[in-house]
Amino acid sequence: xxxxxxxxxxxxxxxxxxxxxxxxxxxxxxxxxxxxxxxxxxxxxxxxxxxxxxxxxxxxxxxxxxxxxxxxxxxxxxxxxxxxxxxxxxxxxxxxxxxxxxxxxxxxxxxxxxxxxxxxxxxxxxxxxxxxxxxxxxxxxxxxxxxxxxxxxxxxxxxxxxxxxxxxxxxxxxxxxxxxxxxxxxxxxxxxxxxxxxxxxxxxxxxxxxxxxxxxxxxxxxxxxxxxxxxxxxxxxxxxxxxxxx
Amino acid sequence: xxxxxxxxxxxxxxxxxxxxxxxxxxxxxxxxxxxxxxxxxxxxxxxxxxxxxxxxxxxxxxxxxxxxxxxxxxxxxxxxxxxxxxxxxxxxxxxxxxxxxxxxxxxxxxxxxxxxxxxxxxxxxxxxxxxxxxxxxxxxxxxxxxxxxxxxxxxxxxxxxxxxxxxxxxxxxxxxxxxxxxxxxxxxxxxxxxxxxxxxxxxxxxxxxxxxxxxxxxxxxxxxxxxxxxxxxxxxxxxxxxxxxxxxxxxxxxxxxxxxxxxxxxxxxxxxxxxxxxxxxxxxxxxxxxxxxxxxxxxxxxxxxxxxxxxxxxxxxxxxxxxxxxxxxxxxxxxxxxxxxxxxxxxxxxxxxxxxxxxxxxxxxxxxxxxxxxxxxxxxxxxxxxxxxxxxxxxxxxxxxxxxxxxxxxxxxxxxxxxxxxxxxxxxxxxxxxxxxxxxxxxxxxxxxxxxxxxxxxxxxxxxxxxxxxxxxxxxxxxxxxxxxxxxxxxxxxxxxxxxxxxxxxxxxxxxxxxxxxxxxxxxxxxxxxxxxxxxxxxxxxxxxxxxxxxxxxxxxxxxxxxxxxxxxxxxxxxxxxxxxxxxxxxxxxxxxxxxxxxxxxxxxx
Numbered sequence: 001x002x003x004x005x006x007x008x009x010x011x012x013x014x015x016x017x018x019x020x021x022x023x024x025x026x027x028x029x030x031x032x033x034x035x036x037x038x039x040x041x042x043x044x045x046x047x048x049x050x051x052x053x054x055x056x057x058x059x060x061x062x063x064x065x066x067x068x069x070x071x072x073x074x075x076x077x078x079x080x081x082x083x084x085x086x087x088x089x090x091x092x093x094x095x096x097x098x099x100x101x102x103x104x105x106x107x108x109x110x111x112x113x114x115x116x117x118x119x120x121x122x123x124x125x126x127x128x129x130x131x132x133x134x135x136x137x138x139x140x141x142x143x144x145x146x147x148x149x150x151x152x153x154x155x156x157x158x159x160x161x162x163x164x165x166x167x168x169x170x171x172x173x174x175x176x177x178x179x180x181x182x183x184x185x186x187x188x189x190x191x192x193x194x195x196x197x198x199x200x201x202x203x204x205x206x207x208x209x210x211x212x213x214x215x216x217x218x219x220x221x222x223x224x225x226x227x228x229x230x231x232x233x234x235x236x237x238x239x240x241x242x243x244x245x246x
Numbered sequence: 247x248x249x250x251x252x253x254x255x256x257x258x259x260x261x262x263x264x265x266x267x268x269x270x271x272x273x274x275x276x277x278x279x280x281x282x283x284x285x286x287x288x289x290x291x292x293x294x295x296x297x298x299x300x301x302x303x304x305x306x307x308x309x310x311x312x313x314x315x316x317x318x319x320x321x322x323x324x325x326x327x328x329x330x331x332x333x334x335x336x337x338x339x340x341x342x343x344x345x346x347x348x349x350x351x352x353x354x355x356x357x358x359x360x361x362x363x364x365x366x367x368x369x370x371x372x373x374x375x376x377x378x379x380x381x382x383x384x385x386x387x388x389x390x391x392x393x394x395x396x397x398x399x400x401x402x403x404x405x406x407x408x409x410x411x412x413x414x415x416x417x418x419x420x421x422x423x424x425x426x427x428x429x430x431x432x433x434x435x436x437x438x439x440x441x442x443x444x445x446x447x448x449x450x451x452x453x454x455x456x457x458x459x460x461x462x463x464x465x466x467x468x469x470x471x472x473x474x475x476x477x478x479x480x481x482x483x484x485x486x487x488x489x490x491x492x493x494x495x496x497x498x499x500x501x502x503x504x505x506x507x508x509x510x511x512x513x514x515x516x517x518x519x520x521x522x523x524x525x526x527x528x529x530x531x532x533x534x535x536x537x538x539x540x541x542x543x544x545x546x547x548x549x550x551x552x553x554x555x556x557x558x559x560x561x562x563x564x565x566x567x568x569x570x571x572x573x574x575x576x577x578x579x580x581x582x583x584x585x586x587x588x589x590x591x592x593x594x595x596x597x598x599x600x601x602x603x604x605x606x607x608x609x610x611x612x613x614x615x616x617x618x619x620x621x622x623x624x625x626x627x628x629x630x631x632x633x634x635x636x637x638x639x640x641x642x643x644x645x646x647x648x649x650x651x652x653x654x655x656x657x658x659x660x661x662x663x664x665x666x667x668x669x670x671x672x673x674x675x676x677x678x679x680x681x682x683x684x685x686x687x688x689x690x691x692x693x694x695x696x697x698x699x700x701x702x703x704x705x706x707x708x709x710x711x712x713x714x715x716x717x718x719x720x721x722x723x724x725x726x727x728x729x730x731x732x733x734x735x736x737x738x739x740x741x742x743x744x745x746x747x748x749x750x751x752x753x754x755x756x757x758x759x760x761x762x763x764x765x766x767x768x769x770x771x772x773x774x775x776x777x778x779x780x781x782x783x784x785x786x787x788x789x790x791x792x793x794x795x796x797x798x799x800x801x802x803x804x805x806x807x808x809x810x811x812x813x814x815x816x817x818x819x820x821x822x823x824x825x826x827x828x829x830x831x832x833x834x835x836x837x838x839x840x841x842x843x844x845x846x847x848x849x850x851x852x
Contacts, residue, residue: 026490026491027489027490028488028489028490028491028492028609028610029489029491030491030492030609033491039721039771039772040719040721040722040725044719044720044721044763044764044765044770044771044772044775045763045764045765045766045770045771045772045773046771047768047769047770047771048771049286049287050456051286051290051291051292051294051455051456051457052290052292052294052295052455052456053455053456053492053495054295054492054495054496054605055604055605055608056294056295056381056383056384056601057286057290057294057295057455058290059286059287059290073608073609075608075609096426096768096769097426097768097769098769100769102426103287104403107288107395107403110392110395111395111396115351115392115393115396116350116351116392118349118351121349126345126349127345127348127361127362128348128360129359129360129361130353130356130360131356131360132355132356135353135356138353139353139355139378139379142353142378142384142385142388143381143384143600145294145384146289178351181351181353184351
């Protein structure tokens with residue numbers, strides 16, 4: 001079986017550098033298998049975050065040959081044959097060690113988004129009625145595994161570091177799932193406009209491209225949210241109406 | 247106290263899967279100050295991988311369903327070794343727990359009249375599993391996660407507990423470290439809830455996540471808690487078998503619930519060949535009728551593919567062993583065939599089983615709407631674990647509670663699919679409620695400084711060993727242990743192999759004292775693994791010893807040398823405790839006498 005060269009980012013006291021490792025690749029292996037093998041063979045202390053190895057938990061996000069991906073869902077056979085593989089941590093987040101980044105900012109942003117608030121139950125037994133057709137869209141959003149690859153690739157965060165002003169694609173998808181939830185009666189539009197900076201998104205759709213769950217982040221979540229905000233704040237008829245209803 | 251950072255809470259929850267988060271929410275609602283320890287990041291726990299659904303007798307799809315039927319199904323599935331009180335509470339309270347999730351924002355699939363949709367699953371008489379496609383676990387953990395972050399709960403992400411702390415017979419705290427820096431931390435608490443899940447990672451072929459090393463079961467055991475039913479490990483019948491790197495990855499039972507069938511290499515639906523006595527009355531012997539059942543015909547009986555997991559796993563093992571398996575050592579699971587029955591089959595399959603479609607497409611290059619999958623058994627769940635009081639979830643140690651997979655009792659000898667997600671909600675809630683109540687009536691205990699010194703010295707010794715000659719690679723020991731457990735304590739067990747396993751585990755016990763690591767303490771997987779081995783070996787030993795002790799075949803435990811059920815063993819659970827000399831003590835505990843009205847339900851539903 002062939003040995004493949006991996007250039008893996010390792011941190012050191014002075015910063016970090018790529019280190020070269022060689023390991024044997026067998027049929028069906030994914031990048032995370034190779035990383036584990038290298039860890040067991042020659043780099044016991046190499047840090048990598050992972051849980052399910054099945055594309056369901058979103059822990060093993062990294063940049064493989066420069067592209068943001070889940071290591072557990074990237075098959076070795078899909079990478080260029082005979083060429084070294086470069087693996088580095090997500091660029092948009094501070095590195096803790098080796099391939100592990102500090103993604104805690106995402107947990108802070110989410111907490112600032114107003115929580116789910118349902119309308120009173122529809123039935124005396126405390127339950128609700130919802131049509132499947134009305135929930136298809138938010139079920140798409142709720143597939144999100146919080147791998148944060150969309151945050152990683154978003155230039156507003158990656159290049160301009162505006163995470164304090166802009167919630168980012170993951171959290172706009174989260175907000176969209178709440179705003180479009182048939183039972184939810186909270187209004188998050190003010191917050192989305194001001195606090196969560198939805199206006200910073202200029203719909204380049206990079207987030208949609210990297211989403212391992214195939215969520216149409218821009219088209220189905222962000223643009224409709226932008227439209228709702230435009231309806232509320234910029235619709236001339238509504239403006240007129242608001243003046244007189246004050 | 248030695249200069250460790252100390253955190254103090256009323257209730258400490260160790261584990262952040264479904265049970266842990268549900269417990270934390272409840273304890274916090276009761277007014278307790280709560281901390282949750284996540285070994286990984288919040289929302290990444292193994293619950294996220296649950297696929298098929300959560301079992302609750304809502305009766306939305308078939309109004310003949312109610313808690314009594316669910317109770318009887320659970321007891322039958324567990325071969326009557328279950329703790330009947332837990333089975334009763336579980337069946338009665340699961341519907342409320344599921345509805346509550348909807349009130350917290352969960353979005354389950356719907357019936358035509360807009361209620362929560364329920365699907366068929368093995369061993370459940372009626373369609374009972376509330377679900378979201380085949381990603382129900384993700385929906386549940388996200389709902390709980392998004393709820394808990396707005397509560398007064400402190401969440402410690404990527405912290406690992408290495409020991410519980412006791413004083414005068416009760417737990418007073420826990421000792422561990424943060425992964426980021428590797429610094430030791432002390433958590434003082436009035437009550438502790440263990441909610442650390444299962445142990446699949448001690449086997450080579452497993453559907454389980456990185457986290458599932460049996461850590462909590464071992465922490466509780468070493469603190470003096472009693473374990474029961476450890477011989478009952480569930481091997482899920484359908485794991486992926488090819489390619490090798492994904493071997494063991496779960497294929498939801500939902501595939502069979504939606505009409506998927508099992509065939510051997512001769513194309514035969516071999517599940518029709520062996521239908522156990524307990525299930526003869528409710529299993530179809532006709533392929534056509536079985537199909538109608540999966541499509542909601544209330545008068546049809548279920549196809550044998552939907553028999554309990556222990557039985558299906560053994561039938562698959564038999565087919566493979568007798569040379570009727572698939573090219574890569576499994577059997578065929580075919581959902582593509584339903585195109586003979588319905589016109590838009592490919593779209594239907596993709597909508598009902600999106601993760602399965604994705605998983606096979608991405609990882610095996612197989613399109614399940616066109617070709618059959620190759621499947622084989624995979625280590626999935628442990629029915630056994632920490633023994634708890636049915637109502638309060640308290641262990642035999644004052645102030646120590648357990649809930650979810652790491653606790654035992656509800657499932658007896660075999661768990662029904664879907665009963666795990668409901669287990670963690672029902673008993674997570676109960677553990678939270680009673681831990682908070684317990685905490686109110688007690689004070690913060692004293693932490694013993696000497697104990698901390700001892701544990702930290704032990705934990706750090708791995709670094710010294712790493713630089714000594716003759717030191718062992720912790721990853722190698724882990725791999726070797728997984729191989730041996732797979733080989734010697736798997737689906738089919740014998741006295742000779744189990745005895746050999748116990749000897750081997752003893753040898754592993756010596757090897758781990760030499761497990762060393764290099765580098766520094768910050769986010770060091772070598773160090774982490776070296777510390778983890780102790781838990782893995784403890785749990786492995788408990789399973790092997792209990793399996794040797796139970797000289798019969800029942801549920802998840804199959805002995806080739808005792809193929810039949812034994813009446814004597816049907817009356818007892820096997821309990822395990824740590825002796826004062828450090829050895830493992832096993833004893834037979836007679837089952838609790840079941841309440842008459844519940845026995846009557848069982849008889850009526852037979």
